[in-house]
Amino acid sequence: MLEVLDVSKIFPGVRALDRVSFRLAAGEVHALVGENGAGKSTLIKVLTGVYQPDEGELRYQGEKAQFGTPMDAQHAGISTIYQEVNLIPQMSVAHNLFLGREPRNRFGLLDEKRMHHEAREILAGYGVTADVKRQLGTLALGAQQMVALARAVMIDAKVVIMDEPTSSLEPREVETLFGIIRDLHRRGIGIIYVSHRLDELYQICDAVTILRDGRVVHTGKLAELERIKLVSLMLGREMSGSFSAFKESDPEVSDAPPVLRARGLTSRRKLHDISFEVRPGEVVGLGGLLGAGRSETIKAIGGAYPLDSGDVQVDGVDLKKPTTVRAVKAGIAVQPEDRKAEGIIAGLSVRENIALAVLPQLSRFGLVSDAKIDAIVEKYMTRLRIKASGPGQLVGDLSGGNQQKVLLARLLATGPRVLLLDEPTRGIDVGAKAEVQSLIDELAAEGLGVVLVSSDAEELIEGADRVVVLRDGVVVGTLTGAEVTTEDLMATIAAGGNQ
Incomplete structure (x- = not known):
């Protein structure tokens, strides 16, 4: 149904995909797994026309394919359900379901009665019983995800890509989703299933492809791959022995x-x-x-x-x-995972970044003591060996390691x-x-x-x-x-x- 042949994708300084090959058969549920940065998202974006491959080619239904935009991929029958629901919360459930392909009457006008009727029938099969006239954003996340799934399948999809589809679902909704996946399987629709939940993978998937550092490290039938081997391939550590309690x-x-x-x-x-x-x-x-x-x-x-x-x-x-x-x-001091988005303030200096968390302790009558700030900044720049031209250098100009040290210095300054x-x-x-x-x-x-x-x-x-x-x-x-x-x-x- 869909083939990726020796595809590479290169960004400045990073080879996100390195000669990746991947094959999805009709009616197959194929797990795509790997740790953060392994290349899964990049591969999905190549498959759906967000990115163009720098090397290699795609083949779709036996013929060479090139999707210039996500709309091209969707028109060809490749549909994607993202972990974060990518619909319009301010619009009704029915309008989201039929967005871009609304039913029309003989005068070319929107047939709302028919749209609402069909929306109820379709969503009932997905366990969604909410009023289809309600704003989508008023529904629980699980129900929104089901609407997104229904919309994805409605476009006469031949390939459905599911990116962490159960992350916001209740157990009952997960069972409904698995039932839908089995139905798609019987209808010959190929499914690429991205998840870190091993129980789900072994319950629903036929095959698996494991990516690590932009390369395929394993592909084959999932039932033939032990869990411990799957984990070791993902993390890059060859293991031996059996489970222990x-x-x-x-x-x-x-x-x-x-x-x-x-x-x-x-x-x-x-x-x-x-x-x-x-x-x-x-x-x-x-x-x-x-x-x-x-x-x-x-x-x-x-x-x-x-x-x-x-x-x-x-x-x-x-x-x-x-x-x-x-x-x-x-x-309690927390150093977040994403230091650039949640930690450092790139447009401020090293001095300002370190002092941010302790300004209340260094002030008197609302006035901050520069001498006290300088003393703390010097102490932690020395202790953590922060390499900068001086306390006044912008944090955004430092290396990643030194940015991390500045963030740690801020945390330690709070005692x-x-x-x-x-x-x-x-x-x-x-x-x-x-x-x-x-x-x-x-x-x-x-x-x-x-x-x-x-x-x-x-x-x-x-x-x-x-x-x-x-x-x-x-x-x-x-x-x-x-x-x-x-x-x-x-x-x-x-x-x-x-x-």
């Missing part, structure tokens, strides 16, 4: 009471009863694949991700429902009790990475509690005293002592449910 045990880091205690964190169907503790001087890693809930856990503890239930304690003091203000006052670090070494060079890793060790040795999220299995194993493993927003295992190995981490991710 794990039990929770206390680390030999400190007998002191926990500096951080998270209990029963549950939120927005993304987190389910997450519980763990961090002692002074301990580095606790959060392991798992992309989409496991690691970043959401960090944000929930830091007050940036609302909780439906659960509580957070720092030094035994309950934060009630955490907010960012309460978390900062309690001594935190707990550091929550989300991918602290992503996108920085080897030398800067080693310096950041060494700094984390130093901070833990000084008595801080550290929670470390990293997609680099080796970094997590080498840097953490204990690893809490997540999958689909649930704690599926905890590795301690001699269990903190790459092999055991892979096995726990793949097996899920051993604790």
